[in-house]
Amino acid sequence: MAIKIGVLALQGNVSEHIHAFEAAIARSGIFKNYEVFPLKKADDIPSCSAIAIPGGESTTISRLIDKNHMREEFENFSGGIFATCAGMVMCAGAVDDERVKPLSLIDIEVGRNAFGRQKDSFEAEIEIKGYKEPYRAIFIRAPVVISAGSGVEVLSEIDQGIVAVKSGKHMALSFHPELTGDFRLHIDFIKNLGITEE
Ligand SMILES: NC(=O)CC[C@H](N)C(=O)O
Numbered sequence: 001m002a003i004k005i006g007v008l009a010l011q012g013n014v015s016e017h018i019h020a021f022e023a024a025i026a027r028s029g030i031f032k033n034y035e036v037f038p039l040k041k042a043d044d045i046p047s048c049s050a051i052a053i054p055g056g057e058s059t060t061i062s063r064l065i066d067k068n069h070m071r072e073e074f075e076n077f078s079g080g081i082f083a084t085c086a087g088m089v090m091c092a093g094a095v096d097d098e099r100v101k102p103l104s105l106i107d108i109e110v111g112r113n114a115f116g117r118q119k120d121s122f123e124a125e126i127e128i129k130g131y132k133e134p135y136r137a138i139f140i141r142a143p144v145v146i147s148a149g150s151g152v153e154v155l156s157e158i159d160q161g162i163v164a165v166k167s168g169k170h171m172a173l174s175f176h177p178e179l180t181g182d183f184r185l186h187i188d189f190i191k192n193l194g195i196t197e198e
Pocket residue numbers: 054055056057058059084085086087089112113140141142143
C-alpha cells in the first residue's frame with residue numbers, strides 16, 4: 001500500500017507543499033510507493049502517515065477545520081504533522097488570538113504576526129540545530145513560539161523568538177520551507193516518521 005501524505009487543502013498554499021514533498025521524497029529515495037494528495041475530507045485523515053498544514057490564515061483554517069468536522073480526527077491522529085506558518089499556529093496548545101482554536105498537538109504557545117508591520121515579509125539565513133549550512137528562511141506575516149514545553153525540541157531561535165520546533169513525529173516552522181527548494185527539513189521530517197516500506 002502506498003504511504004500517504006496529505007496536505008490540508010482547506011485554504012492556503014497547497015500545491016507548493018505537494019510539489020515540495022514529492023521532490024523531497026524523490027530526491028531522498030526514501031519511499032518508492034507513495035502518494036502526496038490534497039486532504040479535504042475528515043475521513044481521509046486516519047489513513048495518512050503524515051499531514052502538512054500549510055500557511056494561510058489561521059483564523060480561517062481554524063473555522064474550516066470545524067466546519068469540515070476534522071477536529072476530532074486531528075486530535076486522534078497518530079502520524080506526523082508538518083506545520084508551517086499558519087499551520088504552526090493551528091498545532092499550538094495556546095495562541096494569542098481567541099479567534100483561533102488550536103489543535104493542541106504540540107506543547108507550544110504561539111504569537112501570531114509576531115514580526116510587526118515593517119517586517120511583514122522577509123528572508124533570513126538562519127541556523128538550524130544539526131545543520132552545517134545555514135537555511136534560507138522566508139517569513140510571511142509569520143508567527144513565533146513564545147514558550148515551549150519540556151518535551152519540545154527547539155531547532156531554531158532568532159532574535160524575535162523560536163521559529164522551528166520538533167515534538168515527537170511533528171515539526172512546526174514559522175517560515176515557508178516549501179518555497180525555497182531546500183528540502184533538508186522535509187527529508188528529516190519524513191525520516192523521523194520511522195516508516196519502513198514493506
Ligand atoms: N503565511 C502565513 O501563513 C501567515 C500566517 C498568518 N499571519 C496567521 O497567523 O494566520
